[in-house]
Structure formats: structure tokens, C-alpha cells
Amino acid sequence: MIKTVAVIGSGTMGNGICHLFAQHNFKVTLIDVNHNALDKALTTISKNFDRQIAKQTFTEEQKIHALKNITTHTDIKNGVENADLIVEAATENLDLKLSIFKDLDQYAPAHAILASNTSSISITQIAAATNRGDKVIGMHFMNPVPVMKLVEVIRGYQSSDETTAQIMTLSASLDKTPVEVNDYPGFVANRILMPMINEAIYTLYEGVAGVYEIDTVMKLGMAHPMGPLQLADFIGLDVCLAILKVLQDGFGNPKYAPCPLLVNMVNAGYKGIKTGDGFYKYTPGSKDLVVSEKFKRS
Known part of the structure; x- marks a missing residue:
């Protein structure tokens, strides 16, 4: 069962994904090499919770609880050591993603699922940088993440039925509509x-x-x-x-x-x-x- 999540990258998509999981009571570690970027991300998440409060879809008490679910880290090794799921949301650059997934394969627990929020890069190619291709999958969220309902769940060539089923179920539990697609350039969206x-x-x-x-x-x-x-x-x-x-x-x-x-x-x-x-x-x-x-x- 997925209880703890790590998100790699604190930009627009990363902080949105962090917001979403924290709102649904998952323990989330937001990881970025830049301290200032992490501070900016937390400020953005707080403001976005305030927008939900203004629309009366969230309460101040829920905001306080959700923010307590979030920790930040600048070190990938320590940031992912207890994660059941890691969602990579770094810059759309193949070499960077391959480097990140090599590190994740080394430092994440053996049972952990490694997901990428990539909008176009091959999940199969990313998975090949690891020794756990069956546990690598795409979770393509739409922007803004807390608002948009779709999650494009991309099966790489090695992604297992079990991993796919877990991510489909997890996405639905986040009040999203998951759609399973196969790994070809650009996916569907x-x-x-x-x-x-x-x-x-x-x-x-x-x-x-x-x-x-x-x-x-x-x-x-x-x-x-x-x-x-x-x-x-x-x-x-x-x-x-x-x-x-x-x-x-x-x-x-x-x-x-x-x-x-x-x-x-x-x-x-x-x-x-x-x-x-x-x-x-x-x-x-x-x-x-x-x-x-x-x-x-x-």
C-alpha cells in the first residue's frame, strides 16, 4: 500500500503534485537541489490552499493539516529512503531524467514504484536506466494539478500489471480520472x-x-x-x-x-x-x- 510519497522537482508541476498528495493525507517529501525553489514552492502551495478556502472547498484546519504532511529535502538519497512511490517532475530533459532514475533505483526501497510526470519522453527508455523496469510507470498530471481531473497513466514496455493497477487505483483515490495508455511518442494527450x-x-x-x-x-x-x-x-x-x-x-x-x-x-x-x-x-x-x-x- 502506498502511504508515503516523494516528489522530485518543486516547479509548477512538482508543487502541484505535492499539494495534491498532501491534501489527500499522504506524507510527502518534496525534493529539489535548490533551497529557494523549495521555499517558493511551499509559498505557492499555501496560496493555492487559500484559493480553495476562498471557494469554500477547503477549510483553514484542513490546510494546516495538509501542510504538516509536507517535508522538504535537497538530498535525493535521504529524501526517498522511506518512499513507497516517487514521482519525478523535473525538467523535460531526457539526460536529466535518466540520471535521476539511476539514482532512484539505487536509493529508493526495493518495493517502491518509480513514476515520471513526463509529458512526452519514453517511459520505456527511462525504465531502462533502472533494474526495476516492472515498477516504472508514467503518471502524467495536467496543469494545474489540483484542479485538472485527468491522469494519463503510461505503461512502459516492462511496466507490470500490478504496478499499473496500483497507480490506476491510487489516481482514482486522489479524485482524478486515470486513463491507461501505451508508451508511444506524445502518449495520447x-x-x-x-x-x-x-x-x-x-x-x-x-x-x-x-x-x-x-x-x-x-x-x-x-x-x-x-x-x-x-x-x-x-x-x-x-x-x-x-x-x-x-x-x-x-x-x-x-x-x-x-x-x-x-x-x-x-x-x-x-x-x-x-x-x-x-x-x-x-x-x-x-x-x-x-x-x-x-x-x-x-
């Missing part, structure tokens, strides 16, 4: 989503319509809650680019080639919300959706 986002960027790149117009068509015509260009900013343009490259490399199909505009934007440092500028301009404290100066139509 990003294999479908990223080509759509890329096509929206091509539509802008080729001058068919502007940022506002493209997003409005998709919101009002296809009932999407957020237009694809705004969603790309929200995900991170660098993340979108990385996933498209995984799809392109994995399938060898030119239809997944990232739009040159996306490549240029990432190379120039325009990565969306995280940098304050992408297809839209983001001002701290403002909820107004303002098209970036580079894409405003005269």
Missing part, C-alpha cells in the same frame, strides 16, 4: 494537442489570421476553454517545442516539425507566461489578455 498548437502557430506564421482571431475561432467555434496560442503560453513555448521535437524524432514524420516561428520565439527567450511574453503579454497582477506587441495588427 500531446500526440493530439501539440500538432493542433503547432498548426495554430503556422496559421499565425503564414498570415492567415492574428493571435486574437485564431484563439477566438477555437474558443467560440470549437468550445475550447482557452485558445491554442494562449494555451501554448500557459504550457510554456519551450515545453511545446521540446514535445514537438520528441514527436518528430519518435515518428520520423515531417508533419510534427515545429513551426519556425515557435523555434525563433523560444530561441529569443519568449516562452509565454513564465517569461511574461509569448503570443500574449503578461503583467503581474493583471488578468487582462493582451496580445504581444510583436503580433498586434495595425
